Amino acid sequence: MVATSLTIDLNLNPLSTTDDTPVREVEGFCDVDDDNSFENEVDDRRACNLSRKNNENKKLKEMLTGLLDNYNSLNTHVKKLMQDKEELESSPKKRKFDDTVQQSSWKRPKEDLPISGIKRVYVKVDPSDKSLVVKDGYQWRKYGQKVTRDNPSPRAYYKCSFSPICPVKKKVQRSMEDDGVVVATYEGEHNHRSTQQEVAYALANEREISTSERWFNSPKLDEVLVEQMASYLSKDPNFTSEVAAAIFSKISQVDFFEVC
DNA sequence: CGCTTTTGACCTGCGC
């Protein structure tokens, strides 16, 4: 929700006003001389407001980029934790189930996929929500659904939308033990960035080419950046909830966990 | 109109 409110409150369109003069960022600019005419005073106040808003916008943008950075580092951290757990918890208890999953997945001769790279992720969802959707930052195309013998809940089969370039597939099925948990089994590694990573990358590039001065004095750049963000957010309504979930999971360390 | 989802049919491997 943080990101959403940011896009709403950014108010980055002082530039859309008819005044095309560059914004001046001068310390103490807001001090209005009592001897000025009324018109000058109004102009000064406008300029003052404008510069204040620009400052606010700059701060908000910094917060947003910081948020994205945090989100990405959290994502990396979670992935690392998943891999660690996967290695630690390959217990023989579930051997039978895991074997069937792996064998049935990889024994097909027409697909020469590696045996490594199978990850199972448990995600908390609303039990009343029957859709088998796991928000993981990638775009998926559903290509099948099947009711399996060991679980009354149907299993959904997805391919990464970037296929055949990206070979990753995932199976999503509601957990038998807990109706509020969805089990997502990922097969393979993505050979491209997630949509969130794309935005972070774009922002990083933006920051590389823009000095702090340009942040201040290049309203066009601000506009482009915000448009970029707004366009992305409008396209992916899951983004904000994912960011919120990532932050929340960092705090609680409960919502998002993985078991082999 | 193009993309995504649904769903029944088909394919493949395994166990008996």
Next chain:
DNA sequence: GCGCAGGTCAAAAGCG
């Protein structure tokens, strides 16, 4: 060889 179960295909339907 047959039946079963999981996985995939592809035509039809749905949707924006």
